[in-house]
Amino acid sequence: MEFLRRWWKPLAFLLLLAFPWVNREPYYHSLGFFVLLYAMMATSWNIMGGYTGYKSLGHSAFYGLGAYLVAIAANKLGWNPLISAPFLAIIVALMAVLLGWIMLRTSGSAFVIATIAMLLIFRITALNLREITKGAPGISQPLPPWSPEFSRMPFYYYILFWLIVALFVSWYIRRSRFGLGLVAMRDDEGKAEMVGVNTTLYKVLAFGVSAYFVALGGGVWSYFTSHISPIYAFDILVGVDMILMTMLGGLGTLWGPVLGAFILVPARDLILFKFGSTTIYLAIIGGLMMLVIIFMPKGFLTTITGWVENRRAPRAAHQGARSMAEIYDSSSEKKHREDESSHE
Structure with a gap:
């Protein structure tokens, strides 16, 4: 048990590396x-939804x-999607900062409604900008240049790398002063602002x-599928899946979104296999x-962590009490011997 607790991360990484070959x-x-794509995106969503609330x-x-x-850059400019995706995602992140500055003036259900409205606006825009997005039929991309035998494997390792990056970013934020400010806002935004946290920023x-990372995932997905349309690219169920997995x-945990993705994505495929696309x-x-x-x-x-800790607590308390009793018995015995020696 101690071995697994100490080495489970390297072992999990090795298993993920070996998975496509097995x-x-x-x-x-x-x-x-x-699985890895949704684990990355759920981890990314958790930075906002889990840490800030x-x-x-x-x-x-x-x-x-x-x-x-990514699709437009590949068609119009000839950019390699796997190279351009991380850089184009920066543009989306900057747009999110601008939109967030507007929408984050609200909170609670009003913020949720604002994000849904944002999604619908972009979806309608993509359907109507036919000269750029090709409208409802969507855009196709060239097929990957590598052998069909390994058509999916490069995508797997590419997204595995970015999942590790997303986890590192989430871990770093959670341990930083910035992350402590986010958690403080989640607990009580008013008090966080009173103690000096710039809540808006x-x-x-x-x-x-x-x-x-969500935009990055969308860019990689567009190249993976080779064809995208507004109905699937701006599907609200993609965002719902991120929330459900988290x-x-x-x-608000580091590994929770990853665990949720590893459970929900295979379960979804199993259900679709059993009952069809209904x-x-x-x-x-x-x-x-x-x-x-x-x-x-x-x-x-x-x-599960809480259950384990609750089961350990009585054992630890019993062990502590037992140790104290042994110390007391040994000290009493020592004192008794000293008394006997003094009498002699």
């Missing part, structure tokens, strides 16, 4: 890609913007950082999330 079927490469339902707007910027920056794994999938996922919210409102990771 499972050579293209389906498993695609499944692995989407401002839950956005419109983050798929940044997903769609990243997808279209912190929220806007978190919104921009959160948008970056809540399932553990809201609304039954949404009903089953919705029911599962209701059970999680009712019985594990803090998420799977936080709940």
